[in-house]
Amino acid sequence: MAHLMIRAETKEDYYFSEYMAKRAFWNLHRPGCDEHYLLHLLRDSEDYIEALSRVAELNGKIVGGIYYSKASVRDGDTSVSVLSFGPLCVDPEYQNIGIGSMLLKTTISAAREMGYKGIIIFGEPGYYPKHGFKTCDLFGITTKEGKNFDAFMGYEIVPNAFSEISGKYYESEVFEQLHADKVEAYDKKFPYMEKLKLPGQWS
Ligand SMILES: CC(C)(COP(=O)(O)OP(=O)(O)OC[C@H]1O[C@@H](n2cnc3c(N)ncnc32)[C@H](O)[C@@H]1OP(=O)(O)O)[C@@H](O)C(=O)NCCC(=O)NCCS
Structure with missing residues (x-):
């Protein structure tokens, strides 16, 4: 009987969740990917919200994850904190069976209970x-x-939460620190996968 568990990530999961992220994003938006390195950096960032991030474990294997960070909407001198997440990913062998939706629903409920808007x-x-x-x-x-x-989207955890906010969105600076040489070096921790230029990629 399959047993799916949505739970907090532990140090012992890091390699497996990063390898899962590599497989989920590899050659999806560009040849290769940097999401496994992003996870590595994000966990050490002051913007990371460990209390909300979750992995999905199926029969003892990490098959998905969602990782939250602090972001803000700024208008002149006013800055309002908002939540962001990324990556959300599911092992390619286990996609389209509801794991991504479950990670999303579970963490949105938790965020609501924690008072995020x-x-x-x-x-x-x-x-x-x-x-x-x-x-x-x-x-x-x-x-x-x-x-x-279209890809720039919001979700009001509290109804009409964004009616009181307007301005420019700033995500954590960690998303701008994914330098190609660092990604390349970090990727060597994981099994080799061939980089391919495929139709539908962004770059
Ligand atoms: C996107 C992703 C997280 C969804 O998780 P999942 O567990 O596979 O999805 P679920 O089972 O919860 O939902 C399946 C539904 O979403 C749709 N779906 C899945 N991936 C999609 C995508 N990239 N774009 C549009 N729809 C998608 C499926 O067609 C299915 O639709 P249906 O319910 O109408 O049949 C997962 O497919 C994934 O990791 N993809 C690669 C990495 C990625 O793109 N992450 C999101 C970055 S923002």
């Missing part, structure tokens, strides 16, 4: 709207460059 992400525009996410133009929130697009 809203989440803003850059994510798959086909996936998140079915979980109640809306594009940020509807909330009067832009990227820090002043842009809006």
Whole structure:
């Protein structure tokens, strides 16, 4: 009988959750990926929210994870804290059986109980709207460059939470620290996978 558990991550999981992230993102948006290195950096970042991040364990194996961090919406001198997450990922062998949805639902409930008001992400525009996410133009929130697009989405944990907020969204600086040479070196910890240029990649 399959036994799925959504739980906090422990140090013993790090290698396995990073390898799972590598396999989930490899060649998806570009040849290779940097999400396993992102996890490594994020956990040590002051913006990381360990209390909300969760992994999915199926029969003793890490098959998914969601990782939260602090972000903000700024308007002039005013700055309001919001939640963000990323990556959310599921082992390719276990996708489309509800694990991603369960990670999302479990952590949104936990965030609500902890008093958080809203989440803003850059994510798959086909996936998140079915979980109640809306594009940020509807909330009067832009990227820090002043842009809006389908992948830039928000979720009001408390109804109308974003009606009191407007401005530019700033995610943790850790997302800008994924230097190619560092990613390449870190990737050597994991089994080799071939980088491929595939149709549909962003770059
Ligand atoms: C996106 C992801 C986290 C979803 O988790 P999952 O456990 O596979 O998804 P669920 O089983 O909860 O949901 C499945 C549904 O989502 C849809 N879906 C899955 N991935 C999708 C995607 N990338 N874009 C649009 N829809 C997607 C499926 O078609 C399915 O739709 P249905 O319910 O109408 O049949 C997972 O597929 C994944 O890790 N993908 C690679 C990494 C990634 O893109 N992460 C998200 C970055 S923002």
